[in-house]
Amino acid sequence: MNRFKPLAAAILLYWLHGSAALGATVVFFDDTQVATPVASGITWDTVSSNGYLFTYTRDKLFTGGIGPDPIGRMVRVPWPAGVEAQAVTTPPPGVTDYKARLTLRRVDGDVFDLTAFTAKLLANTAGAGANIEIMPKLQGEDGFNDPLYFNASGYYGSNFSYDTTPNYLGSTALLKGFDEYVISLYVDYALTALTLEGALTALPGDFDADGRVDGADFLVWQRGESPAGATASDLALWQANFGAAAPLAAVAAAVPEPATLFQITIAAGVFLLAQRIFGITLSR
DSSP: OGGGHHHHHHHHHHHHHHHHHTTOEEEEOOTTOOOEEEEEOSSEEEEEETTEEEEEEOOTTOOTTSOSSOOOOOOSSOTTSOEEEOOOSSOOTTOOSOOEEEEEEETTOOOEEEEEEEEEESSOOTTTOOEEEEEEEETTEESSSSOEEEEOOSOTTOEEEEOSSOOTTOOOTTOOSBSEEEEEESSOEEEEEEEEEEOOOOOTTOTTOSSBOSHHHHHHHHTTOSTTOSOHHHHHHHHHHTTOBOTTHHHHTTOOOHHHHHHHHHHHHHHHHHHHHHOOOOOO
């Protein structure tokens, strides 16, 4: 049974750490993705799901004009249909505007890419026009001087979808390699689709960024595509770190897709049953 231990460990690590830890693509939203409350404030809530944190504004101080006590506003797009951000009566701490705002981060704090999203308007913007603003951040610092803009001029219920495709109305092509994304709009909106791609921790000598320092990285260096080109310094970096792997990357290659994992589980169960009934053993 010893020869099965590495694969068993890989499977266990895969499920314990989740897909984000392995640099996998996570597509939100569906019924299997549970939102776990993490924290809340006067004008915001934070939930976690599939290795990511969602912090969104909620207009909890809204009174509705029927008395002095806040009653808040109803949520029109509850999880898992999406995640709703509301313009607020009182802005959250450190913020000077009243925009609806959603902040995305990874639970482990690592960098990731925001590759695609669909936003649904929960108010009319057609008259004045509107742009969704996305400011990427890295270690608390703005990634650009100005946010990226995505057209969102329309009516209540209008949907706007963007991805990495070049588009004068907005493109996510530059939203790569940051550890936080702040998405804001001056009226209520909800994200109803979202694609995030986790990045593996960078390794010295990992020129193809797959989480391992191996022969493929040497080929990248040989083609002159490493950071400093085909230089002796990059070659020395590769040689010094050959065989290294980012956390879990070493076992990730041995971990099958979920459907295959199910088949492995069934096969393992059948084998163990046969072993118990017929006394089958594995040769060493």
